Amino acid sequence: MAGNSSRTPQSTDPNSRQARIAEMRRAEKARERRNKAIAITLSTLIVGGLVGFGAWVLIDQKQEEKRKEAAAAQLRKEAEEIRKKPVEGEQLWDVKKLGRNHVETPVKYETVPPVGGDHHPRWMNCNGDVYKTPVPEVNAVHSLEHGAVWVTYNDKAPQAELDKLATTVGKTPYTLMSPVKEQNGAIMLSAWGKQLTVDSADDPRVKQFFTKYVQGEQTPEPGAACTNGLTAK
Incomplete structure (x- = not known):
């Protein structure tokens, strides 16, 4: 009479090789998602910083241009006032x-x-x-x-x-x-x-x-050249 034989089911022990591999894959995917999120965040910050810096540079350039224009206008105004006055003793x-x-x-x-x-x-x-x-x-x-x-x-x-x-x-x-x-x-x-x-x-x-x-109103030929003429040592 043949004896009854039975098989013991394969172990589902979490420490088994398959379980460890699966856990490693889950951890790897989690790292990838985390690294991707970090990269996106950093890129956003960098782009935002560059845009902000570029805007600041443009604003600073415009302010500098305005300062130069204002200074030039002031010089022209002062020169015009000087031209209106006679030179004492001339x-x-x-x-x-x-x-x-x-x-x-x-x-x-x-x-x-x-x-x-x-x-x-x-x-x-x-x-x-x-x-x-x-x-x-x-x-x-x-x-x-x-x-x-x-x-x-x-x-x-x-x-x-x-x-x-x-x-x-x-x-x-x-x-x-x-x-x-x-x-x-x-x-x-x-x-x-x-x-x-x-x-x-x-x-x-x-x-x-x-x-x-210098190129004042007394000039008979305003704008005429002061180069390509006679020179001397």
């Missing part, structure tokens, strides 16, 4: 009586240095040019016709003052500077039909003269 000539013919013959001027009159067809370069030697009057007068201010000096002018003036001229378009030994004043500033004598580069009238007459 000498004035009737510009209608100053000749403006282009000639290639010598010209005898009434003043030293001259403030206008007939002149050579070629102008002296006056784009902030500082000349160490005398320049031809007939060419410098042509520069005045283009709206330049001509700074001249004689042997009485202190070198320290000349250095300051040279710096100012060097950074100011439509100006030139050169020695004129025969002039009466130590330092003289000339524009077309205008002239001022000073003793110091710090005289506030120097700034006023530049502001008023």
Whole structure:
């Protein structure tokens, strides 16, 4: 008589290999979901930060542009006020009586240095040019016709003052500077039909003269070039 045989069902012990694998897969998926959520959150924060930073930069740029525009407007306003006021001590000539013919013959001027009159067809370069030697009057007068201010000096002018003036001229378009030994004043500033004598580069009238007459209303040929003319050492 055969004995009865029975099988014991497979164990469902959670520590079994299959159970451990399943648990590892669940944990891996949970990590993936967590990492994905973290990545999305970080990306959102980064993008938000970049957008915020970009907006801040644009706002700052616009504010800086407004500040510059306001400063430029203020400078224009101040310059306009300066131009309305006469320069104390300046000498004035009737510009209608100053000749403006282009000639290639010598010209005898009434003043030293001259403030206008007939002149050579070629102008002296006056784009902030500082000349160490005398320049031809007939060419410098042509520069005045283009709206330049001509700074001249004689042997009485202190070198320290000349250095300051040279710096100012060097950074100011439509100006030139050169020695004129025969002039009466130590330092003289000339524009077309205008002239001022000073003793110091710090005289506030120097700034006023530049502001008023560099390409000022007295200019016979506003906008004409101050480059591509005659140059000298």
